[in-house]
Structure formats: C-alpha cells, structure tokens
Amino acid sequence: MSVVREPDTTTTALPPPRSETGAVGWMRANLFSSWYNTALTVVVGAVAALVAWYGLSWLLIDADFSVIATLGGLLLIGQYNTEVGCPGQNCFWRPQFILLMVSTLLGMAWVVAGGGLTKRIAITVPVVVALFAFLPYGLDRMGWDVRLLLLANLPALLLGWALGRYTLLGTWRTVAILSVGGFLLALVLLRGIPGVPGLQPVSVLHWGGLMLNLLLAVAGIVVSFPIGIALALGRRSNLPVVKLLCVVFIEVFRGVPLITLLFMSQVLVPLAFPENFPLNSLLRAAIIITLFSAAYMAENIRGGLQALHPGQAEAARALGLPGWQTTMLISLPQAIRNVIPAIVGQFIALFKDTSLVYIIGMLDIVELSRKFATTYVENGMLPYLDNVRELFIFLALVFWIFTYGMSYISGRIERHMGVGER
Amino acid sequence: MSTNGHTVIDEEIIVCRDVHKWFGNFHALRGITTSVKKGEVVVIIGPSGSGKSTFIRTLNRLEQHQRGDIIVDGIELTNDVRNIDAIRRDVGMVFQSFNLFPHLTVMNNITLAPIKVRHLPSKEAEGIAMDLLERVGIPEQAEKYPAQLSGGQQQRVAIARALAMQPNIMLFDEPTSALDPEMIKEVLEVMRELAASQMTILAVTHELGFAREVADRIVMFDEGVIVEDQPPDEFFNNPRHERVKHFLSQIL
Numbered sequence: 001m002s003v004v005r006e007p008d009t010t011t012t013a014l015p016p017p018r019s020e021t022g023a024v025g026w027m028r029a030n031l032f033s034s035w036y037n038t039a040l041t042v043v044v045g046a047v048a049a050l051v052a053w054y055g056l057s058w059l060l061i062d063a064d065f066s067v068i069a070t071l072g073g074l075l076l077i078g079q080y081n082t083e084v085g086c087p088g089q090n091c092f093w094r095p096q097f098i099l100l101m102v103s104t105l106l107g108m109a110w111v112v113a114g115g116g117l118t119k120r121i122a123i124t125v126p127v128v129v130a131l132f133a134f135l136p137y138g139l140d141r142m143g144w145d146v147r148l149l150l151l152a153n154l155p156a157l158l159l160g161w162a163l164g165r166y167t168l169l170g171t172w173r174t175v176a177i178l179s180v181g182g183f184l185l186a187l188v189l190l191r192g193i194p195g196v197p198g199l200q201p202v203s204v205l206h207w208g209g210l211m212l213n214l215l216l217a218v219a220g221i222v223v224s225f226p227i228g229i230a231l232a233l234g235r236r237s238n239l240p241v242v243k244l245l246c247v248v249f250i251e252v253f254r255g256v257p258l259i260t261l262l263f264m265s266q267v268l269v270p271l272a273f274p275e276n277f278p279l280n281s282l283l284r285a286a287i288i289i290t291l292f293s294a295a296y297m298a299e300n301i302r303g304g305l306q307a308l309h310p311g312q313a314e315a316a317r318a319l320g321l322p323g324w325q326t327t328m329l330i331s332l333p334q335a336i337r338n339v340i341p342a343i344v345g346q347f348i349a350l351f352k353d354t355s356l357v358y359i360i361g362m363l364d365i366v367e368l369s370r371k372f373a374t375t376y377v378e379n380g381m382l383p384y385l386d387n388v389r390e391l392f393i394f395l396a397l398v399f400w401i402f403t404y405g406m407s408y409i410s411g412r413i414e415r416h417m418g419v420g421e422r
Numbered sequence: 423m424s425t426n427g428h429t430v431i432d433e434e435i436i437v438c439r440d441v442h443k444w445f446g447n448f449h450a451l452r453g454i455t456t457s458v459k460k461g462e463v464v465v466i467i468g469p470s471g472s473g474k475s476t477f478i479r480t481l482n483r484l485e486q487h488q489r490g491d492i493i494v495d496g497i498e499l500t501n502d503v504r505n506i507d508a509i510r511r512d513v514g515m516v517f518q519s520f521n522l523f524p525h526l527t528v529m530n531n532i533t534l535a536p537i538k539v540r541h542l543p544s545k546e547a548e549g550i551a552m553d554l555l556e557r558v559g560i561p562e563q564a565e566k567y568p569a570q571l572s573g574g575q576q577q578r579v580a581i582a583r584a585l586a587m588q589p590n591i592m593l594f595d596e597p598t599s600a601l602d603p604e605m606i607k608e609v610l611e612v613m614r615e616l617a618a619s620q621m622t623i624l625a626v627t628h629e630l631g632f633a634r635e636v637a638d639r640i641v642m643f644d645e646g647v648i649v650e651d652q653p654p655d656e657f658f659n660n661p662r663h664e665r666v667k668h669f670l671s672q673i674l
Contacts, residue, residue: 309519309521311517311519311521312521312523314484314517314521315515315517315521315522315523315580316523317484317510318482318484318510318513318514318515318584319510319534319535319539319583319584319587320507320510320511320535320539320587321534321535321538321539322507322539325538325539329534329538330523333525334523334524334525337525417525
C-alpha cells in the first residue's frame, strides 16, 4: 500500500540529514569508528610524527642547501659555459636568448588564445624566469649581463604581446611556424657556427643539466605525438603491409627497455656508417626517446579510437565525408580528447626518462648531480658528499614542478573540453 | 497521387535486384527485389533480426551486399569509391542512436558536411542550417552541444544534419526507438512534414500509426526476405500472409 499525495499538496523540500558534521564528527566517522580503526590511526599517527620530527629537525638544523647555489649554472646547463664546453668565451647568453624567444612566443600565444590558461602560462613563465635575476649571488658569480638578460624576459613578453596584437603575426598558424622555427634556431644557436665571432661551436657532448632534459623532452613531446597518431592509424589500417609495419614497430619499441635502446643506438648504429662518420649522439638519443614515446602514444590513441561508438564514423560516412576526413574531423578529435590523461601521463614519463641519457655519457641534471656529489675531488676530499641529500631533494623538486605543471595544464584542458561531460 | 496524398513520380529512384548479404555464415538478406519511386514514402517493418535495418544500410553502403544489384538515383553501387561517395551525398540517413558528433556544436554538426563535402562557404552553410533548425523547431539550440539537448531534440538535429546535404532520399533507421514516448511525437511530426514535402523516404519503424497515416507502402521483412508489400489499408485490413497477421497481433 502506498501513501498517495495529491500533486498540489507538495511536501516541503527537506535539507539532507545532518549526520556526522563538523571536525569531531568527521574524525569519529573516519578515524575512530572501531577499535582496529582507532589502533591504525594511533600507529600511523605515531610513525608520521616520528618521520616529521626527524625530517624537520634535519631540514631545519643540519641541512645545507648551499650546494645548490654553489653548483648553480652547472645544474642548469651542465658544462656548456665552462672552460671545457666553451673555452675562452662567455656562452651563457645563448640559452638565455632562447628563453627570451620563448617569452616572446608566449606573449603572442596569449593574444591568439585570448586569455584563459594560455594567458596564465604566458605570464607565469617569464615572471618566474625574471625573478632569478634577484638571486643573492655576488656580482662576480652572476654579473649584470646575466641579470639583465633574465629581466629582459618581461619586455620580451610585452614585445610578443604587441606583435600578436598589432601586427599580422597574431594567428595560431604564425605562432606554430615561429615556434618550430624558433626551436631550430635555438639548436643552431646552442651548437654555434664555426667562424662566426661569439658563436664558437659547443659540442653536444657538453650540453647538459636541466637544459638537456628540457630539450629532449620538448623535442620528444612535439615529435612523438604526430608519430604516435600516425602509428595508431596505421595499426588500424586495412592495408596489411602498413598494419604489419606499425605493429612490428610498436611492439619492438614497447618491448625493449629505453636504456637498452639508448645503448644500442650508441653501439649498433655506428656499424651502419663508415668509420669516423660524425654521428651526433644527442640527436640519436633524441630520436630513440621520441620513437620509444611514440610507440606508447600510439597505443594510448588506439585505445581512444577503439572506445568510440562505431555510429560516429558511420554517421560521418553517411554524410559523404571521405574516410580521411572522417578520421581527422570526427574520430581523432574525440579519441584524443578521451585519452588526454593517458597522453599527458606519457609526456610526464618521457620527461622523467630523459635522465636516462646518462647511459650514453651525457650529463643531464641528475647525472651531473651524482657525479659532482661522488667524484669531484678537491684537495683529496669529496666536497659535496655530505650534501647529497639536499641535492637530490632539490632535483626531486625540480622534476616535480615541471611534471605537476603538465598535470595542471592537462587538467585544465580536460575541463575546458568537457571530458566526461559531453 | 498516392493513397496518402504524396506526389509520386513514376520514376524509380531506388532499384534492388536479388540483393544478398551475409554476416559470416549468417544469411541476413536472402534475395531482396524491390524498387522505390520518387516521392514515395515506404515504411519497413518486421521482427528484430529480420534484415530490415541491414537492408536500408546497404542502400548507402554502410553494409556491403555480396550479390545482386542496387541502383540508387541512377548510380549503381559497386566497389567504386566515387560512386559510393556520390550516393552518400544524395542519401541522408538518420540513426536510432542519433550519432550526433558530441565534440561539435549543433550548428557545426549541421554545417560540417556541406562545408567539407559540398564546399559551401561557411556563411551560406550556416544560413541553410538555421533554416533547417527553424524547420525542425529548435533554432534556439544552435550553439549548444548535443549532450545538452533532449533525445527528441537530438534526433531533430540529426534530421536537420542529414537534410543539410540536400539529399533526394532519406533513410530512417528506427528513428524513434531510443526515445521516451513524449519525444516520439515531436520527431514523427518532423518526419510527417518531410513526407509531405515530396521527399523520398524509407523508414524502418515500429510506429504503426505513423505508417498507416503517412506511408504509401508498407514492406514487411522476415528472415531476410520481403513477405508483404502493400499500401497501408491493404496491409492492415487484408494481410495476405499468416506471418503478417502474427506480427501485427504481437505488436498491436
């Protein structure tokens, strides 16, 4: 038997039941709801307190982070601007000039995107870079030239903004073209041009530090994404040869550890070339990292394509759209949107994997730190051995800032595209 | 003039001769021979698995037939991709599950094919789209995304999207089966209006009221063959086959 109500005698809408509210209620429900829950809370709380006590007392009393300041530029660009990499000259302005190009491009992207996330990134990056101009080093270690070039990122941002706003350069197409051109220019600038004053060549073996990680990551991300898309489409192709090639490529690169691939690129690839052929080991590393990432990317995107309702492609074909337009306009945008978290996860993995180039003797920020902490001998002493903890905590923080940045951007893009809603 | 007041031109726009289709070992269409005249409204009914959806999907090559001939609007359906694309431009299709593109607005759903396939300027395509949205009664939804619309509204957008290519033939594959009862009406209303505008229509549907009122012919499929093909009055009042009587008794 039901209680039947007339529609017009509507009952008052009631607030939800006030069960366990407030901090005490929350604790009672979540921490002390039963005897074993209470025991667990006490044990975990005690361990956490111990860790916090020793951690904090080390951090506040014993820790000496001066090692980071001492290493400074080495962590950023490795031996690039040392007597080894760039003898008799100052080469520090080159990576700094590249930062100025990045700030200018960000200014243009800000105008083109018209605000939102792009604007936030466009402002944050140059401002943070410019803040480094105020590091409390003596002028003998960090001269006016270095500081001014850092501060110049702010006018560079405004320049880019003005170019986007008041010239014909303010379109995505020009920003994209200038970005690619800028990246190639950056490589030429870092490499140097023989015979040109101020641009003396610096061997790629001396490119290092965070700069090396970032170069490999940016190149890897930008190039592996389209290759991954092509491989994913190829693996679903009706053409047996294309499909087989893609499957073999993907399975080989996913099936072999990255370290092994990097190592093989150094010891096997030279066999295919004449003796003394000038092979670029950085380029080989970049290619290997890119292809490795592309193989994973392909499977992520294939997963996204697989998850699409077949009716989507059918509807597009029924409208007379040819197959490639159906893929480019209907299937791929939806597939990629649905697997953004996996794609960004792959980008983050790629960024962290760049530190594996130590296997081929390149000094990225991690390997550099390890070497300095353990092998740099001064007066028969290992001067930084006592500060290994500080150094690696700093490294963890650096990696975390970049990877969290990527996570944040991906989260914003997901929300913007309404993933899981539309 | 046909029984339901459509101007039917005595010119066959769809011709099928002995069409067969297999899914693996399953013989889905077992020799379909039929034709449809310009302006005719044909309703196709039949139990599930009888091949009725498969049949209309062969007409724009969403399914490939393996034997027999299909000629649509003077073009024979072969493996020639140009023929297939030409027929698809000429034949609009509406699906049971709408299949709107969820990443595009209603407006972009409708203008996509006219711009990309017919190469219309986007202003012109948008004009056509607005006219069609007026026609299906939801011009105010143009800038929304499909997921923000009700099922009935989505299906009306899907009809507008198909009409934007200015097809000569419209195929409906159970257009109301996924809808709540109160939304079925608004979709049938649009289809009724379309039928009155001399469009050639093939519709797979279980809406017998609609069939009785709008169809020139009702075709019944069972086990991959056509078992009945009659004007509505004959079909309902004087079915020739036991199977039709049985089917009608089950769903009426």
